[in-house]
Amino acid sequence: xxxxxxxxxxxxxxxxxxxxxxxxxxxxxxxxxxxxxxxxxxxxxxxxxxxxxxxxxxxxxxxxxxxxxxxxxxxxxxxxxxxxxxxxxxxxxxxxxxxxxxxxxxxxxxxxxxxxxxxxxxxxxxxxxxxxxxxxxxxxxxxxxxxxxxxxxxxxxxxxxxxxxxxxxxxxxxxxxxxxxxxxxxxxxxxxxxxxxxxxxxxxxxxxxxxxxxxxxxxxxxxxxxxxxxxxxxxxxxxxxxxxxxxxx
Amino acid sequence: xxxxxxxxxxxxxxxxxxxxxxxxxxxxxxxxxxxxxxxxxxxxxxxxxxxxxxxxxxxxxxxxxxxxxxxxxxxxxxxxxxxxxxxxxxxxxxxxxxxxxxxxxxxxxxxxxxxxxxxxxxxxxxxxxxxxxxxxxxxxxxxxxxxxxxxxxxxxxxxxxxxxxxxxxxxxxxxxxxxxxxxxxxxxxxxxxxxxxxxxxxxxxxxxxxxxxxxxxxxxxxxx
Numbered sequence: 001x002x003x004x005x006x007x008x009x010x011x012x013x014x015x016x017x018x019x020x021x022x023x024x025x026x027x028x029x030x031x032x033x034x035x036x037x038x039x040x041x042x043x044x045x046x047x048x049x050x051x052x053x054x055x056x057x058x059x060x061x062x063x064x065x066x067x068x069x070x071x072x073x074x075x076x077x078x079x080x081x082x083x084x085x086x087x088x089x090x091x092x093x094x095x096x097x098x099x100x101x102x103x104x105x106x107x108x109x110x111x112x113x114x115x116x117x118x119x120x121x122x123x124x125x126x127x128x129x130x131x132x133x134x135x136x137x138x139x140x141x142x143x144x145x146x147x148x149x150x151x152x153x154x155x156x157x158x159x160x161x162x163x164x165x166x167x168x169x170x171x172x173x174x175x176x177x178x179x180x181x182x183x184x185x186x187x188x189x190x191x192x193x194x195x196x197x198x199x200x201x202x203x204x205x206x207x208x209x210x211x212x213x214x215x216x217x218x219x220x221x222x223x224x225x226x227x228x229x230x231x232x233x234x235x236x237x238x239x240x241x242x243x244x245x246x247x248x249x
Numbered sequence: 250x251x252x253x254x255x256x257x258x259x260x261x262x263x264x265x266x267x268x269x270x271x272x273x274x275x276x277x278x279x280x281x282x283x284x285x286x287x288x289x290x291x292x293x294x295x296x297x298x299x300x301x302x303x304x305x306x307x308x309x310x311x312x313x314x315x316x317x318x319x320x321x322x323x324x325x326x327x328x329x330x331x332x333x334x335x336x337x338x339x340x341x342x343x344x345x346x347x348x349x350x351x352x353x354x355x356x357x358x359x360x361x362x363x364x365x366x367x368x369x370x371x372x373x374x375x376x377x378x379x380x381x382x383x384x385x386x387x388x389x390x391x392x393x394x395x396x397x398x399x400x401x402x403x404x405x406x407x408x409x410x411x412x413x414x415x416x417x418x419x420x421x422x423x424x425x426x427x428x429x430x431x432x433x434x435x436x437x438x439x440x441x442x443x444x445x446x447x448x449x450x451x452x453x454x455x456x457x458x459x460x461x462x463x464x465x466x467x468x469x470x471x472x473x
Contacts, residue, residue, distance in 0.1 A: 234437030
């Protein structure tokens with residue numbers, strides 16, 4: 001198939017970017033989206049051009065680094081799919097594909113489609129952990145964990161921190177990401193102890209960094225490649241209100 | 250308990266906004282209920298009594314101040330949040346978002362601004378008359394004669410049209426607002442959330458149809 005590409009090109013963080021148009025012939029429908037970009041880059045390098053910079057690592061949907069905004073949707077047109085899992089068969093011959101970096105003041109562009117997601121790390125550093133003695137693994141049944149809670153905590157832990165929720169949200173809100181991390185810990189007995197402090201610290205950091213608020217449009221849920229539900233946000237709000245109004249310091 | 254923080258968090262702001270919004274939604278039911286009395290065909294007799302009760306009852310007077318507080322809080326927080334949200338994405342996307350979301354949920358600030366403009370118009374027609382801030386219309390016997398003001402106002406196709414259009418936008422705002430308030434307050438449950446969404450739509454349609462029905466009644470069926 002032949003496709004036309006409209007890709008955001010930006011030399012560095014300070015430069016003013018613009019869209020560049022490219023045509024690509026003989027694209028296989030079985031190609032991955034990133035393979036298609038590799039194919040384009042090979043052509044660009046051969047013709048003496050500058051390859052398109054984008055981030056990738058695992059290429060199997062678990063590292064969260066490959067996010068880009070494809071035809072108005074983070075990670076492209078398929079639901080519950082990361083960019084690296086996206087195949088060219090999701091597009092038609094002759095299509096024009098517009099590729100932009102995730103846009104948010106908190107995700108500054110480093111180059112082309114490459115963004116800096118350090119803001120997520122800062123939120124995690126603020127409280128996205130449990131304080132526990134390290135050492136040998138404890139006896140398995142010494143702390144009983146309800147199966148339902150373990151499953152829910154695992155669902156939350158599937159968040160790969162790709163930033164699609166922020167990219168999709170009209171307000172650049174990070175509520176889905178933060179709520180997934182908060183719930184992941186709050187649902188388990190080891191994490192419950194610090195839950196009130198954690199939610200206050202992580203929400204405060206999220207606000208301090210400048211992420212927008214949640215308008216409940218649920219674009220984040222629609223675009224999350226791991227299908228994390230907005231019920232996580234409601235639970236975080238409950239945790240937050242409990243921490244602020246009821247829990248003792 | 251947590252320390253009092255002068256700069257409220259995103260979640261706290263939204264929670265206050267949601268509580269104020271739910272309060273305003275309760276008021277709308279009361280407002281519609283009283284207005285429906287105009288359809289009884291008793292030349293506004295029952296409606297007049299209700300207006301009189303609402304005007305002179307000291308308890309309602311307090312409720313009126315709380316109501317205005319609710320309006321102001323809802324609007325100010327909404328505006329502040331919108332400004333913060335705007336700066337969270339200074340460079341917009343070239344291709345607008347195609348995510349599978351409810352269309353009007355993305356335009357709450359726009360429908361909210363329209364409702365605010367409508368409120369100014371509505372207050373000019375009714376509430377400011379009561380407060381003697383605007384001149385008493387020639388048709389009205391006194392500043393609490395809302396039945397006469399209503400029947401003359403809705404005989405105008407322009408005002409009837411403007412009011413109905415505004416009721417539709419109000420309905421679109423409420424349809425998202427009701428269920429959104431529950432989500433913000435943390436009340437999301439697989440068993441109850443689908444029902445809350447249905448109630449949200451029923452409420453929004455009910456309010457829109459109820460108020461529109463009164464307008465249409467006076468425009469089409471009431472003879473001056």
